[in-house]
Amino acid sequence: MSVDLSAAITTFVSESKELLADMENSLLDMEASDAGADQEETINAIFRAIHTIKGSAGLFGFDYVVSLTHIAETVLDDVRNGNREMSKALLSLYLETGDLCEELILLAASDSEPSAQQLTQLTDLSGQFHEFIDDAASPQDNIVTSDSPKLPQNGIWFVCFVPNENVLRNGLDPFPFIHFLNNEVTELEVATNVVPLNAQTPYDPESCYLAFLMLFRTSQNKEAIEEVFEFIKNDAVIEILPPEQCSYDAIQACARYFPEPSQFQSTLSQLTQSLLPNEPSAPAPDDDPITAPIKDKKKNKLHSSKTLRVEAMKLDRLIDQVGEMVITGARTNLLAHETGNETLIEAMALLERLVENIRDSSLKLRMVQIGETFNKFKRVVRDVADELGKEVELNIIGADTELDKTFVEKVSDPLMHIIRNAIDHGIETPDERVAAGKSACGQLTLKAYHDSGSIVIEIQDDGQGLDQSKILARAIENGLISAEHSLQDKEINLLIFEPGFSTAAAVTSISGRGVGMDVVKRNVESLRGSVEVDSTKGLGSKIIIRLPLTLSIIDGFMFTVGDEDYVIPLDTVVECLELHEVVSESDIQDKNYINLRTEVLPFIRLRSLFGIEQQIEHTKESLVIVQFGTLRAGLVVDSLQGEFQTVVKPLGRLFEGLKCISGATILGSGKVAIILDVSALIRTAITMYEQLELKH
Structure with a gap:
């Protein structure tokens, strides 16, 4: 029967990517820090990653991966020692090596062969590693095959390997593990035990009825032997006895993993004749603990697992279904109130709380720490700085800050562009920094934190800052603004995000083509976020990206303008006031700002913004004060509806580019309510206020 290994290979690819990412971070940490007590453990961690990948790749016959990791492991073992x-x-x-190893794994997993360039790179890397090896073998001698000479061997080891009944169904074949072990040790003796069948347990061709007892010689430690079976450890019972414990009596204790100890005794006698000639002891007693079924052992192993891999698509479907449940719950709650039945209303209130808890729990499933994304930029900073002849140290703050996995995937590219530009345009060369009274090594800081229902990501450098006069001159030259146009400092800084804008004197492999920063702004705004720039010439720049915590389900605040309902995120609401209590009728007509507790607060009438001609009495209007980041403004609305669980629905391509609108939601009545973009509303209100001030 051919075993389908596709699921196992997919898992191997995923785990290998994680191991290679951890290995890269460990290497970069070693390069950035002074050697010390932690370096030994770091090197051991790198060795384990390479060794695990080599072992798993060997099980699937990924020879090129085994070849590369074997020689890398050999050199690293010298470093460890x-x-x-x-x-x-x-x-x-x-x-x-890590970069090429990932490429080779992906190719092998897709049943593709490496390109000529990749094979050349493999030979080149093997040759470079070979220069670190004392013997005079050629690089080609480092290719691992089943005929490769084994390591020096000495002590006798024992392994009891009992795959569970479903191992074949799970896409794992036990024999490659034994084959791989044979390549790592000498004098391997294997005895196979077959579980007897009877009329009550008919033969199933997809079930595994085999168990293996193995004796061999090796100088490796127990950890190395365990790693041979790393990929199947959750689908089998594996008992390993090192030389100091490997006796006939100790081996007999493994009888508890077999349904019939007498059969185990017979198998053990055949196995130990050559390597363990000791006289057999009395058979193990046939009591319940010893004859416990293998499946019970497996059950304990499963219960010890604390993590579970789940496909992102399954989580997305769960979030969608929870969203529909929220909408249906709102509809049912509305109907319950229409009946006037107090018992039903009380039951619906309880159900609504439960739905809210399910919503929060399901959203947390998709939250991941941003540190994993930040760590990827260590390599980027290192390589770009080396290419430009600069010294840059990356500092990471708030790596444990959580955000929606959707954001993690979409914010990675914008951060990449910003970081590359910061190193290229912002941070000076070591000589320039010393001449300016700075340290030769530039500082680049990535910081993440939560603020008012948003996640904030800051990218700060201590470089030369933005030259606003140069930016303004280039913007006028490129026709982005007119020479008569008056801009404030913050508006000038934001010109770097305009399409086609660049102040680079020459095009390089890193920047100068005027693409990249406009992509940053577009991608962030597509996530209902905003970008701000704060810069001081000679001291550095800080770019602030602000994103909502989730795109799927939010706590909303609903109000009415005209005959329509609108929703904004509840976290952006600061307070609500009666408009006539804070501003007079005459001020409302002539101004678009109020003096609120000595603070000038711009506001915007949503009736005017949406072109609603129907008027309402001034005394009935409300002022909703909203905040996004450091900016505040007021929204004048007709009436307040209160909190509302909001399932965000996209509006589709027809509505793309609509200012101040970010989505829609379905109310309990079945009516559609528009979700407003608070950031855009605040910027609109501030712009209108500034234009009015200029006129006066």
Whole structure:
């Protein structure tokens, strides 16, 4: 029967990517920090990552991956043993190895062959590693095959390997693990035990009825032997006895993993004749603990697991269904109130709270820490700085800040553009920094934190800052603004996000083509976010990206303008006031700002913004004060409806680009309510206020 390994290979690819990412971060941390007590553990972690990938790749027959990781592991073992230092050249070699290893894994997983360029790179890397090896073998000798010479061996080990009944159904074949072990040890003796069948348990061709007892010699430690079976450890019972514990009596204790100890005794006798000639002891007693079924052991293993991989698509479907449940719950709650039945209303209130808890729990499932994304930029900073001949240190703050996984995927590219531009245009060369009285090494800081229902990401450098006069001159030259146009400092800074804008004197591989920063703004705004720039010439720049916590379901605040209902995120609402209590009728007609507790607060009448001609009495209007980041403004609305659980629905391409609108939601009555973009509303209100001030 052929075993379908596609699911196992998919898991291997996913786990290998994580191991390679951890390995890269460890290497970059070693390069950035001084050597110390932690370096030994870091090197051991890198070694384990390479060794695990090599072992798993060997199980699937990914020979090119095994070839590369084997020689990388050999050199790293010298470093572990203190025979060699982890120099910068060797560290760079391992970074390149990680990159190529990921490419080879993806190719092998898709049943594709490496390109000629990748094979050349493989040979080149093997050759560079070979220079660190004492013997004079050629790079081609480092390709691992089943005929490769084994490591020096000595002690006798024992392994009891009992795959569970469903191992074949799960896409795992036990034999490659034994085959791989054979390549790592010497004098491997294997005895196979077959579970007897009877009329009550008919034969199932998809079930596994085999168990294996193995004796062999090796100088490796127990951890190395365990890693051979790393990929199948959750689908089998694996008992390993090292030389100091490997006796006939100790091996007999493994009888508890077999349904019939007498059969185990017979299998054990055949196995130990060559390597363990000791006289057999009395058979293990046939009591309940010893004859416990293998499946019970497996059950304990499963219960010890604390994490579970779930496909992102399944989580998305769950969030969508929870959203529909919220909408249906609102509709049912409305109908309950129409009946006037107090018992039903009370039951619906309880159900609404439960739905809200399910909503919060399901949204948390998709929340991930942003540190994983931040760590990816360590390599970017290192490589770009080296290419430009600069010294840059990356500082990460708030790595444990959580955000929706959707944002993680979509914010990565904007951050990449900003970081590359900061190193290229912002941070000076070491000589320029020393001449300016700064340290030769530039500082680049990535910071994330939660603020008022949003996640804020700051990218700050201590470079030369933005040259506003140069930016303004280039914007006029490119026709982005007219020479008569008057702009404030913050508006000038935002010109760097205009399409086609660049102040670079020459096009390089990093920047100068005028693409990148406009993509940043477009991507962030597509996520209902905003971008701000704060810069001081000679001291550095800070770019602030502000995003909502989630795109799916939010706590909303609903109000009415005209005959329509509108919703804004509840977290953006500061307070609500009766308009006539804070501003007179004459002020409302002539001004679009009020003096609220000594603070000038711009406001915008949503009736005017949406072109609603029907008027209402001034005394009935309300003022909703909203805040996004550091900016505040007021929204004049007709009436307040209160809090509302809001399921965000996209409006479709027809409504793309509509200012101040970010989506829609379905109310309990079945009516559609528009979700407003608070950030855009605040900017509109401030712009109108500034234009009015200029006229006066």
